[in-house]
Amino acid sequence: RDDVAQLLSLQKTRLDVAAPVARSKWNSHAPIDDPAREQAILDDVAARAQQIGLDAPWARRFFQDQFDAGKLVQRDLHRQWTVVHRPPFADPPDLAREVRPVLDRLTPELLAALARLDGRWCDPAVKGALDELAPAILGADYAPAVRDKAIGALRCAK
Numbered sequence: 001r002d003d004v005a006q007l008l009s010l011q012k013t014r015l016d017v018a019a020p021v022a023r024s025k026w027n028s029h030a031p032i033d034d035p036a037r038e039q040a041i042l043d044d045v046a047a048r049a050q051q052i053g054l055d056a057p058w059a060r061r062f063f064q065d066q067f068d069a070g071k072l073v074q075r076d077l078h079r080q081w082t083v084v085h086r087p088p089f090a091d092p093p094d095l096a097r098e099v100r101p102v103l104d105r106l107t108p109e110l111l112a113a114l115a116r117l118d119g120r121w122c123d124p125a126v127k128g129a130l131d132e133l134a135p136a137i138l139g140a141d142y143a144p145a146v147r148d149k150a151i152g153a154l155r156c157a158k
């Protein structure tokens with residue numbers, strides 16, 4: 001249960017970075033989707049996963065889900081700001097120097113949390129903890145669609 005809580009908290013911390021990314025891109029007009037950046041993270045994830053004995057294709061899928069969940073958050077914010085004709089932010093965060101390093105620090109922490117759970121997604125205790133804690137930890141601030149996207153790879157496949 002503690003391992004699940006820790007994983008979900010790290011996922012929440014990563015999702016919380018979507019808002020500063022969105023503010024930076026609102027000012028710079030950079031597209032929300034950055035496939036080259038995603039590819040670079042996924043290649044790093046696959047290499048690190050192998051080193052710690054995690055299934056690399058599965059780890060990629062998990063991180064793709066984290067990108068997609070974050071992009072739902074970014075798009076929703078941009079939609080709201082478009083509706084109200086929001087002017088540029090006065091003090092936007094610097095994407096490369098301030099925001100992406102936060103995401104990069106979370107990558108090995110997330111992988112370690114995943115490795116601790118060791119693929120036990122069908123273990124009743126893990127399933128129960130996920131069902132109970134995902135709404136509490138992720139659902140506190142994020143819509144069900146965001147939460148479900150973020151935990152897609154953690155669901156028992158049986």
Ligand SMILES: O=C(O)C(=O)C[C@]1(C(=O)O)C=C[C@@H](O)C=C1
Pocket residue numbers: 021032033034035037038041066067068070071100103
């Ligand atoms: O770094 C960015 O530009 C982001 O928008 C963040 C992020 C991510 O979650 O890591 C999400 C979407 C982009 O396609 C690339 C990466």
